[in-house]
Amino acid sequence: MHEVLILLAVVALFAVAFIIISMLSDRITSKMSFRNIFRRRANTLLVIAGSMIGTALIVGSLAMNDSFERFIYSQIRQNLGEIDQVVVTSAESERGYRALFSLDELQPLIELLETENLTDGIMPILAREVTAGKEGNARSLDRSLSTSAAIIGVEFEKLREFGSEGISFTEFNSSNAQDLPGAIITRELSETLQIGVGDTLEILIDEAERVLFWIQLPRVVVTGIADHEDLLGYSGLRQGMENSRIFMTPEDARRVMKVGMPDSYNELLISNRGDYLSGANLTDRVVSLFGETGLEEEFRMVPIKQQQVRMATQGNVGLLFFALSAFAIFAGILLLSNIYFMLAEERRTELGTLRALGYTRKRVARAILYEGFFYSIIASAVGIGVGILITRQILGGFVDLTAGISMLLPVDNAAMMFSAFERTFVFFIKPESVFLGFFLGLLIPLAIVSFSGKRISMMNIVCAVRGIPEELGKKPRRQLRLFMYLLLGLAAILCYSGAVRQSGAVLLSGLTMGLLLFPLSFPFKRRRLIESFCSIAVIFLIMFSNQIPFIAEQSAESIPLMIVKGFAILFSGLLLVVYNLKTFDSVFSLIMRNGNNRSPAAKVAIAFSSRNRLRTGLTVAMYAVVVYIITLISIIPYSQEKMLDKSRNDVFIGFDATVFPVGMQSRLPSETELLAIGGIDDVAVLESAFLNIRLPSGRISTIPAYILDEGFSENTVHRNITLWEGIPDLAQARQNPWEYLITRNNAIIVSGALLSDLLPGDYVELILPARTDFSAIQAVFSGREEVSDDDISLGYFRVIGQIPETTFSFFNGVFIPKGVIDSDLLAGSYVDSTMLLKTSNELSLSDTRTEVANISRRTNSLAFFVDDVIDLINATVKGIIDILRSFLYFGMVVGIVGIAIVMFKALYERKRLVGMMKAIGFTRRMVFTSFLLETSFIVILGLVLGFITGTLTTYEMFSSPAFQGFELSMPWNQFLFMGLTFYIISVLSTLVPSYIASRLSPAEALRYFE
Template sequence: MYRTALRNVLAHKARLLMTTLAVLLGTAFVAGTMVFTDTLASAWRAQSAQSYTDIAVTVSDRGAVGKGYDHGGKGSDGPRLTEDTRKAIAALPGAAEARGVVSGFAGIADRKGALIGDGFSTTGTNYVPGADGTDPRFPLADGRGPRTSGEVALDTRTAEKGGFKVGDTVRVAVNGPVMELKLTGTLHTNDPRVDAGGSLAAFDTATAQQLYLSPGQYDGIDVKAKSGTDDTALLAAVQKSFPEPNSFEVNTGRALAAEQERRIDENTKAMSTMLLVFAGISLFVGIFIIANTFTMLIAQRTKELALLRAVGASRKQITLSVLAEALLVGLAASIGGLIGGIGIAAGLQALLNGPWDANLPDGPLVIAPSTVIASLVVGVAVTVLAAWLPSLRASRIAPVAAMSSGEQPATQKSLLVRNIIGLLFAAGGALGLVAGAASESVNLVGAGAGALMIGVFVLTPLLSRPVIALFAPALRKLFGTPGKLARENAVRNPRRTAATASALTIGVTLITTLSVVGASVSKAADRAFASDLKADYAVAMDNYSMLSPEVAGQIAKTAWVTAMSVMRQVPVEAVADGDTSWLTSVDAATFDRLVDVKVTAGAADALQQGKLLAAKDYAERNHLTVGSTLDVTYPDGTRGSLAVGALVERNSEVNGLIAPDRLVGPHAAAGSGLQKVLVKGADGATPALKQALRDATGGNPLIGVKGEKDIKAETNRAINGVLNVMYGLLGMSVIVAILGVVNTMAMSVFERRREIGMLRAIGLDRRGVGRMVRLESLMIALFGGVVGVLLGIVTAWATVRTIAGSLKSITLVLPPVQIGFFLVAAAVIGLLAAVWPARRAARMDILGAIKSE
């Protein structure tokens, strides 16, 4: 029997080709993901280790609060790391050197004033020259390090992007006006933030302290050990040198490197998991193709299998024979997939570091034994699993009945059982979607969507006839006899049609769901800005840090500004239990002119009365009502009593407690927590006002001046970016589905060669035969596309309902252009998939086809 299995594989190489490709592609996706993420993790670990090669001990000031960060003025009141601290550590017996470190963010403007790099990774630090005048953390590529407040050094990539050379003037900013500094040198760095697309600006230590902390203060100290000194002993000595125990966080360089490795592993594992989910989708699609292929092969070999039963082969032997064929196919495809996956990983690495300029660390490809084993096991397991049901059907072929028929029709009992199972799954899935949408449970919606999809897949043979019948009138009218024959062929074997269409349905369902949810979120965000904000512009840091305290005064003096309000985040502690709450302080006189405030209870002028506004849902969660009093301690230590004056509807700007700035601001640290400034102009949102606001903020590349159009465009870019990545990852499953259509049509042509020969003999020309095959493929693909679009819309509806609580204005939005494109794409896929089978059918020899069995 096993020799028979090998013979069958070799005899049906062409018919198994598409199945092999489907498994190969899915396995290549798995292998490529594992090799790429292992390679990336290895390179990142090596790069991270370099950062701690000469560091024995690090000291970090957990209470040090940098300027421009969202802390609300609440730093620790404990001791600080100062120059005296550094000198004391450097004087310890085992310490060779102690380097004070200061860090923050710094935006670098190009020659047009635009920010270089990613705003979230714009890094600023201090340059600490040693005895040789260089900082070992940042090897010089050109020039020298900065020495005065008017100088700066940049990493080589940022300098190259900006077109800067040593001696040029560079515009640098933190959270206030732009500084014009002389570029004294370019540096090499292995900072992962810079490698991820950010930038590095190095200042002299005094300037960095002035920009980020306070004169003479550090937020960390790196200690280098003398030769032969144990780092744990040095760590103990450093800890003992502090007058207050546990006042600072002290670690060995080895411990920090290990922690960094753990984080790298977590991040790459998360990336790998996401990619493997999409690889799993491709393999799941492949299951339909494999099952369909083996079902058709068994149908074509009915007499052969019956003869084997007649001469003594048992059902178990027939089953194992078919599974052995699947094992051989899966093994061959898995080996090819593993090789292809290694190639994918190498190509992706070159692409990301080449044309896409992702700045990922370089390193040799890592092909772990687990990757090899997983790729082979997954490919073989998926193939054998998919072939299991066809193998059972093969074993149940009755010898005498099989010899008298080319194909055994499905029994009414089996179809009834299948439809009942499908209805149960579909009904359970629909109930899960409705329940998940009502309770806003993402997990319940996910389970319901999965069950509904399975139910629909099981029911597709039942659905295929009525859905394909919708195309019948148009086919008969436009294409005559070939159209009628195509329709009859498409519904002749509902199971085969269903399995072929289901592979395409999966991809269309997921893509439709993503598109509808994306369109709904985008529209809701647009509505939220239009309805919540009356302001023409919002001025804020693009990296979500805090604005400089001078910005509000600069904006107030700007021409055309008729109303403005700061939005300051201020932490207060409840006197009763010490819990921290955040207040958003605003200008009471102008806030209602800049934000749409809908009062549901209390006084409309509560802010002007010196009272709080509370978002209704926030008040309900915290048991607040109009008249409730909060006894609080402000950041400066003083106490006060705040009364709730009104409850308001939550929106994008009002989602907690709103307080008058004149009441709360004086008790916060100067400029602390200045999140944004809302501005209204005399003539609305005009280019002149926008430019004036840019000029008022010193042309800082990190400060964004955004109106309604800017925010909508930014939101749409973010959503489209995510969707494009998802589309790309789902593209593999669509390619696998296309292979399934090609495979089904090719095998169907082979199976019906006698019938095609008879059609040719009675007058159907070659063009008609080719058209018949193409139209059949078109209908199967459209069937899968229509079902996928409908499933996607239903799933998207439930998903949208789950996020309605956090995005109040969201409603289901159906993007007609995208949905129409998906259906047209399904039709094109059907037509392209039929090119080779149709050509083969049209060129079939008439007499040879009629004589075939």
């Protein structure tokens, strides 16, 4: 995509160079065109305002991408530095930590890398997550006394020389009066525990030792404190991006971790030649060399830097905003077409005179081109500044959104976490993005003005000088009809290709093109009626297209098909309205036949709009296109928000709150202390483990399994379940399905969100993995499906119910009774425990929330209430949609500027007509009213058309398999507010020309001729 933009910008650059050279060779025409832009300064300002929209939106999209890319790069530099690859063992030791290795085992790789001269740093480390606390407090669950941290055992001399720049840090000195290992800690850890240089730090390595008080924990002495940027930002492949880190020598790290194997490490860090970004370009060669060493069975190389750089350079954020702005840019193209068509018509008499004086057609076309070029250059320069302002505003919206989210999170240091985001997430735009935005913004208006100049240069001189409307000649008419026939042939080819290949996007494209072009290709007497019928036929075709099996199947995944459907509905609606403008005039005449004295003003307003079909159609389309996309991105999240509100009882499977441990130093509170809170009515402990499930098709999947005991009563669990009809008591709702499940050892209930192809009544096999590490968790997210010979089959189970796929819940997987898995077998697997709470009315919800938060804080666990989750999700979705919507609101400037230009042009074109109207009895008020009514008619038509086509498109999307189960909800209040706002602003923008027209003197207006 970026390469295409660069190519277009280069084309625009050559076009600009060609125009400038042409202007230098024809100074008379260029001087005349330059003076024309100052003839009507108000009109010039409006033209520039309309022309700069495209540049502003393009620059805004590129700046958003640059800002997000810079943010990701800053995170890469902060957390990885110059680390490009990490080598670890293929196997994991106990508790999921990487197994140890000797540096001699990797000597073949190290020697090969040094020979090839691809690296500027190779450094082994010993890394592990631990709990660190003040002396005597490492076992404490009080976060002010102990916290999670990462021990990094590293040779400091190698650390200083690692990478192209090396790492500067406080001079390390391990000697101390207590003869304990010395360590440098990060400032974050120092501030968390309130410790300084010379203090003793206690380390809890194994969580099991937390309750073994007779075992003395290892201690280290703090010999230095350093800022994050002065140390290695990496915390180990297993630990991620932990800011609390403890650096010591490898020997001291082994002593603290009680590792008896000398010269042992668990990670090898590799820095490629180049800086922290360019080094990733050598990753593929380094990985290839690793494959040549024959170490792949025992070790694996993780290209950690390359993965994150690729994520940053994909430009998805910029593409998102560019895709949204495409609709506003398209509306801007319509506006520019309208502007330059009207400009060409306005200059028609003058240009006809020039032709009569000997100007060639090329020079006449250049006169319009030069004038448009001056407008475009100024507009693109202004658009850059406006685009930068838009981006700054949107980035501020993202920062405000994260700040608001941090206020909703029940985490003590949430605000601190998001403040770091605020500091690093700042506005940034590359110089090349400014260049691209400027020239891409020039390309569109230059293309349009070139076409307008070419079109006006083909005028008849006599008709142009005398101001006589010019009809299309026989030759152009034949050429146009031939072009239509070619398009119809292309439509037929698309239809055939789509049917044969069973491509929904291609087939619907062909059918839509054929139906809409068919009435325009033949000289029908009732073309308007036929075109209206075909437009309605296209809309019905799209709305019922899911009745075709292969289109219904592709609707769930094919983005091109969704785009084709949306554009087909939008353009069909536009053609239907534009071709029936005279129908509006006729209907209005019938309604106003016996009206009051405002009827003449209203009839004049509608008549002018209906007569200038091209101008009115383009202006209506400007509004409709932008309102269409705003409607789409408003309805979908609003419907999801309403469904989320309805799913309140399903979020925590019927409970009102959940408490779960976080980190090594966390534990669940006791049921007794929770039930002692007056606002808690019931407490249940939900255990979960990862099981393999063999589906009826034979496919194996790894999913979470939730183990239910008798604590799950009928008042505390899902009711919205699709049940198997093979059990009459369940099918007729005589027995609660969860009670039935808990009392059986051969029944399960599954979540449709993970197992949508598993239906009630199916038989499945459940398998307990023999693995005791974290690979089962990784299998869920990676989609890896495998079964080992050591895995244990738990038997076959009947699916008695399925929770619908659209149900929003924190617990998705398979629900099984507790007796299914023997406790001894379960003890060898990775089991997680979560507490679920049911509230009562004995205490207010706020008091209950406070009491639960106090208890969870003492145990370092995290408590979420269902209302908190719903508020958090709704606030996040609403915030993001508001940001996207605000970006699109700027696109409405297109319509507002467009209607203002139309009314200003109407004022100058109709001066003589206004004089005639006043001469036959029109008052100032009636003239003013006719202009306002014309504005209102066009604006309301565009707004209503955008809302209707957007709603129809959303309805069609919700009827597709991709949205099966979702309910469509309409944000009528948002639509009403948005429509009134756009309407009022549009009307206000035309008050000046309306007022000027009403104040014209009949004699002055009748004498007017430009």
